[in-house]
Amino acid sequence: MTATETQSQKQSPSQLPTQPTHRETKPPVSWPQGLSLPDQTGDVPVLKVSGLTRRFGHITAVNNLSFEVRAGEVLAFLGPNGSGKSTTVSMILGLLRPTAGNVELYGHDVQKHPEVVSKSAGAIIENPAFYPYLSGRDNLRAFGKALGGVSNARIDELLELVRMNERASDKYKTYSLGMKQRLGIALTLLQNPGLIILDEPTNGLDPAGQREIRDFIPELARNGHAVLLASHLLNEVEHVSDRVIIIRRGEMVQQGRVRDLTQKGGVIEVRVEPQEVTPAVETIRRIGGVTNIQPGDAEGDIIVSAEPQVGRDINRALAGVGIWATAVSPRANTLENIFLELTEGSSPGEQDTSLSKRRRFGRGS
Ligand SMILES: Nc1ncnc2c1ncn2[C@@H]1O[C@H](COP(=O)(O)OP(=O)(O)O)[C@@H](O)[C@H]1O
Ligand SMILES: [Mg+2]
Numbered sequence: 001m002t003a004t005e006t007q008s009q010k011q012s013p014s015q016l017p018t019q020p021t022h023r024e025t026k027p028p029v030s031w032p033q034g035l036s037l038p039d040q041t042g043d044v045p046v047l048k049v050s051g052l053t054r055r056f057g058h059i060t061a062v063n064n065l066s067f068e069v070r071a072g073e074v075l076a077f078l079g080p081n082g083s084g085k086s087t088t089v090s091m092i093l094g095l096l097r098p099t100a101g102n103v104e105l106y107g108h109d110v111q112k113h114p115e116v117v118s119k120s121a122g123a124i125i126e127n128p129a130f131y132p133y134l135s136g137r138d139n140l141r142a143f144g145k146a147l148g149g150v151s152n153a154r155i156d157e158l159l160e161l162v163r164m165n166e167r168a169s170d171k172y173k174t175y176s177l178g179m180k181q182r183l184g185i186a187l188t189l190l191q192n193p194g195l196i197i198l199d200e201p202t203n204g205l206d207p208a209g210q211r212e213i214r215d216f217i218p219e220l221a222r223n224g225h226a227v228l229l230a231s232h233l234l235n236e237v238e239h240v241s242d243r244v245i246i247i248r249r250g251e252m253v254q255q256g257r258v259r260d261l262t263q264k265g266g267v268i269e270v271r272v273e274p275q276e277v278t279p280a281v282e283t284i285r286r287i288g289g290v291t292n293i294q295p296g297d298a299e300g301d302i303i304v305s306a307e308p309q310v311g312r313d314i315n316r317a318l319a320g321v322g323i324w325a326t327a328v329s330p331r332a333n334t335l336e337n338i339f340l341e342l343t344e345g346s347s348p349g350e351q352d353t354s355l356s357k358r359r360r361f362g363r364g365s
Pocket of ligand 2: 085086087199200
């Protein structure tokens, strides 16, 4: 009936060892009875993906992927459409069998112990079947009852978390798509799963709706959840994630802390007269240390991926061909530039509407 991975479970969750202090007010992570739970005070990953591979016929959708997500962090899982994110999510949830490799939740293989997934992973995989004539709050109460009882205080806390407290008494059928989506996330959180998976959580939402979802993602991590945020949208993940892994054609091409990635390399913004862009690009292309060249936002702007000191070489080379740049300014790289560089020349199956809008310099133009 619904879509969260958790709500069909009737048995009440067993108590877990004490969580770190910032979680004291939160209910414990749900956990299936009769399975050992690793010590939560240690550095144990909530999710561990090892050598994960999935082939569909001759297509390798996911290729030898390994990563971990720990409690209290948001890991962005970034890649163009068709790069294998949802396939990976399906394997994490035990819905799809890997061709090779495995997934562990709290140290337990999800293929061998599907009960670990249903108790400790929350993911919205389709639209939950909420009751249209009940309010958002009453819907959560109804689902909470089916789960064996969730306190009203907890439900109010979740409504506040997903910014639905003001509309919680209104009927579900009056909600916008964004509100429905947020209520769905609250439903996923009812059982307090240790791992929360958001696969393109803002799909179909307008910018305001997207922002409303983006805003509370860091709060999930602060509350002690491990969050895996799969997205093809850079602006969705850049400011809410602690770490990012970038995949292309099912393979990891980059990973690291967002801060480290955006400081690596950097870009140099070059401004010339609009009619000089073509010869300037040709000249800059020949300079050592330049790894990528893209058009900037304004006409005449050129974004060059290179270390800051290459700025002098750019100035000199442009002057050598009679082009006087009005600006050559190094600045920190954006994740977007990194993402563009890494995913350029994606496979035909991949397409990315967020990127197709961007202009690119054609070679020899
Ligand atoms: N059930 C399936 N059968 C065949 N091919 C599939 C199936 N599911 C996904 N694929 C293919 O695997 C690749 C990755 O898809 P997907 O994981 O949905 O990417 P993403 O979520 O990153 O957009 C695509 O080429 C897709 O067509
Ligand atoms: Mg997908």
